[in-house]
Amino acid sequence: MAYQRGRYEEDEGPAYGASASYGAVPDIVQSFVIYLYRHIREKNVYEIHQMYEGSFNKITERMFKQSPWPVVDAIAPFVENDHVFCLLYKELYFRHVFARLTPTLEQRMESWDNYCTLFQIILHGNVNMQLPNQWLWDMVDEFIYQFQSFCQYRAKMKARSEEELKQLRQYDQVWNVYGVLNYLQALIDKSQIYALLDNETARAAFTSADGYDYQGGSNVLKVLGYFSIVGLLRVHILLGDYHGGLKVLEPLDISRPGVFTKVSGCHITTMYYAGFAYLMIRRYVDAIKVFNAVLVYIARTQTYLAQSPQYDQITKKNEQLYALLVTALALSPQNKLVEETVSSQLREKHGDKLQRLQGIGYEVDAIYDELFSFACPKFITPSTPNWDEPPVNFNQDAYRLQLKIFLTDVRQQQRGQQIRSYLKLYTTISVAKLASFVGSDEATVRSHLLTYKHKTHIVDSVDGSIYRTSDLDFYIEGDMIHVAETKSNRRFGDFFVRNIVKFDDVVRDLEGVDIKEVLLYKKEAA
Amino acid sequence: MASSTDHWGKRKQEAAERQSLKGRVHQILSHAQYNPDVLPDLEDYVQEQIVSETYDLNANLCLLRLYQFNPASVNIHAVARILVKGLMALPALDFQLYMSLIPERLHVEEPFATLLNLDALLETARFKEFWTEAARNRDILEVIPGFEAAMQRYAVHVLAMTYLRVPLPVLAEAINMNGPLLDKYIGQQERKGWEQLTTPEGKTVVKFPSSEYNTPSLRKITSDNLPLEQISKLLPVVESTSL
Incomplete structure (x- = not known):
């Protein structure tokens, strides 16, 4: 049941007719669309973003918590009936309907x-x-x-x-x-x-x-x-x-x-x-x-x-x-x-x-x-x-x-998990002894060991590369299992690359800072 | 003479058609993946993969997706063939990728139920049971050339990752071979580094070539080499600094 529940309920709610709020458009909505339209025409991304993230949600909280925004025909006259703007407005309008x-x-x-x-x-x-x-x-x-x-x-x-x-x-x-x-x-x-x-x-x-x-x-x-x-x-x-x-x-x-x-x-x-x-x-x-x-x-x-x-x-x-x-x-x-x-x-x-x-x-x-x-x-x-x-x-x-x-895949892996926990305790162990620990016969344990190897080494069928997903290595010589736990060395190269890139980002951010403005701001704050 | 030229002419024509089918599928995969009209080409291509013993995961996934979009168009034979090809692609998990796109109600129907069972046996390395089941279902499997060889390849892959030396009976069971056939098979693998040995206890084992999987000490310590993709991350930094 938990799965079916969406972000939003999909069961029938109060029907909403398209003409319900057609008519008087609240002043605040009028100025919202007028300014948004103007900022879009002027390509003022910063202001568009402010209105989109800020004003739209504020107005929603205040006026349209449980009702839709005015329909597009009602606001069109305020934006010169601009076709693209109307489509964008409708995009917001429906998103709000779906959310609320x-x-x-x-x-x-x-x-x-x-x-x-x-x-x-x-x-x-x-x-x-x-x-x-x-x-x-x-x-x-x-x-x-x-x-x-x-x-x-x-x-x-x-x-x-x-x-x-x-x-x-x-x-x-x-x-x-x-x-x-x-x-x-x-x-x-x-x-x-x-x-x-x-x-x-x-x-x-x-x-x-x-x-x-x-x-x-x-x-x-x-x-x-x-x-x-x-x-x-x-x-x-x-x-x-x-x-x-x-x-x-x-x-x-x-x-x-x-x-x-x-x-x-x-x-x-x-x-x-x-x-x-x-x-x-x-x-x-x-x-x-x-x-x-x-x-x-x-x-x-x-x-x-x-x-x-x-x-x-x-x-x-x-x-x-x-x-x-x-x-x-x-x-x-x-x-x-x-x-x-x-x-x-x-x-x-x-x-x-x-x-x-x-x-x-x-x-x-x-x-x-x-x-x-x-x-x-x-x-x-x-x-x-x-x-x-x-x-x-x-x-x-x-x-x-x-x-x-x-779940099928997980079940197939569970025996391997069990065996892994035993192998961790040994450097060598015979197949027969392992079989007696897990209460099984030798042939079955051999299958489990093969399964574990197979499931922890993923082969890409397109390029043949092998992805290893296990921290435990073992191999068998005849009837004897040899275990080698991997000691992973720290990957310094990777660490340095990540931090060089990060440092470069920081430097670039700093270069973008206008130092005069910062000083001015500090002064004002003081 | 005339018939021979005809024969060659026909062969050539067929080859050209194959080429163009392959070309069309290539086009489909880069430009028209989500178009129901390409279904016949993709179905032909499944057959083509079987005849020419080739394999194309992306084309097959594309076909199964189109079936998923329009269940009425499902061609059960094509799906079954793709699935057998998926088993043959083991150790890759292509079979599972295919099953994820096939509606569950089909999973209990034949031949899908049988194929699912075979996959489970292979995934859990129960080779003896697998070969018994496979023998009982020759009608599904043997129409696909190369099936047996592919399954033996998979068994050997898993064995060689796990064993440095495998007891002969374990190998024989996994690849379903015995007697002279088995000797011949092992003989053929000698150039790949296989060796048949007798242990001090008098048991026969087959030694696989050492790899990082059956000899952990061979694994390269990668801490000091940086793959190219890592280095490439630094290129923008170097570039912007030099400007």
Whole structure:
């Protein structure tokens, strides 16, 4: 049950007619749209960002906590009926409906149409705006959220009225999976973002400008294309396609900072989905590194993040990431990869589980099940149902499939875990003796030993590289097992590279500081 | 003479078609992954992979995704073939990647239930049971050329990572060979460094070539070498400093 509950409730709520608030537009909304429109025309990114992050939420808190913003037709006269501005406004309008209210089927459809129109215009190069990265990221994020939410909505067929089913069937192009994927792909292709990321100089310039265009051009297509990479990663994972997702993401190179690390929501999303994919393809070391990195980031920026309107979601993701980290650590006990801030939190939240997960049996299965179900993405069934059959709910199917595959794999690994705990105590031990310890025959123990090797050495079928995920090495000579625990040397090279890059960032930030202004500020403060 | 030229002409034409199918699939994967119209080409390409004993994970994933988007279009035979190819790709976990895209209701149907069982046996290195089950399901497996050899390759891969010296019966069981056939197989591997030895206790073992997996001391200590990808992170820094 916990799984089905979305960020927002999807059950029927009070119906909202499109004309409900048509009429008098409150002064504060009037000036909001007038100023936002002006700032967009003047490409004043800073002011746009202030209004987008600040004013919009403040006005929402004050006036539209439980009701929608004025419809677009009501505000259009204040912005010269500007087509693109109206599309942007509608994007905000529907996002607010999805966040605060219960969207009706009509609203879901209208929102889809709005995204299509907006993306079409952007893809045809007809915009000359400079929008804040945050907004562009939110656009991609919300586009996929609404797609996923629509899939869930459609899959709960029994909760749909006859009229709704009829409409869903009639308008099956709405939030169609091909459409969603092709828009993301088109944004990536048209923006030529892969070529840019492939060119070190262009990439460095793009990163240091945070994706903005200071030559008077527009950042919209380029940055949307960039964020669409993360969007496409996410959709692939929601479909259960882990290899495909990671392949899409590759050019972004999440091991180093980029524009994606400048927007918190994007940073966390990217790492969450990438880490989850690594977990599912048994690359536990990569998964642990990714989870550790993003949890360190969240811990360090806690105070800043707390001011974000999306803080609740970030907190939820933070908890999910800890659950995924425990899972990965249980399957590949390598605590040295986890930094102190994270491991102390981890002990506090899940200390008991790590211990219990080392065992075997139903109780252990239940813990893996619980962790997975709490922390996994909201998998979707992307296809339309068979309309000619009686309605059934299939909104849980995709999740159950992924859970089953994960638990099967985990179960296959449990004997290996058990054997590992014995091997840790020896430098040499005979197969027969080990068999008597685990209460099994020799042939079975040999299979367990092979399984352990196989499961801890992941082979990439495309390039043949082997990823090792175990901290324990052993080999067998005839009937004798030789154990060698790995002493990992500290990777100084890696450490220096990371800190050189970090230092360079600091220096660059410092160079950007106007010392006179700082002094003035200090004087004023004094 | 005439028939021979015809024959060659036909062969050439077939090869050209294969080439162009491969070319088209390449195009699909870079430009039209999310387009239902490419389904026939991808299905043909599954057959092509079987005939030519080649393999393309990305093309197969792309096809399974399109089936996922439109379950009415699922071709059960194509899916089954992809799955057998997935088993043959072991030790890579391609089979599991494929299963993640196939609806659970199919998992209990044949031939998928059988294939799932075979995969579980292989994943847990229960080779003896695997070969027994495989023999019972020749109709699914033997239509795919190279199946047996691929499974033996996988068994050897896992054994050679685990054993420096493997008792002969353990090897024989894992690759399902005996007697002269086994001797011949081992003989063929000698150039790869295999050696058949007798232990002081009189047991026969096969010694695999040492690798970092069966001889931990061989593993390179990587602490002092930096991979190129790490160094490349410094390039922007160096560049901006020199400006």
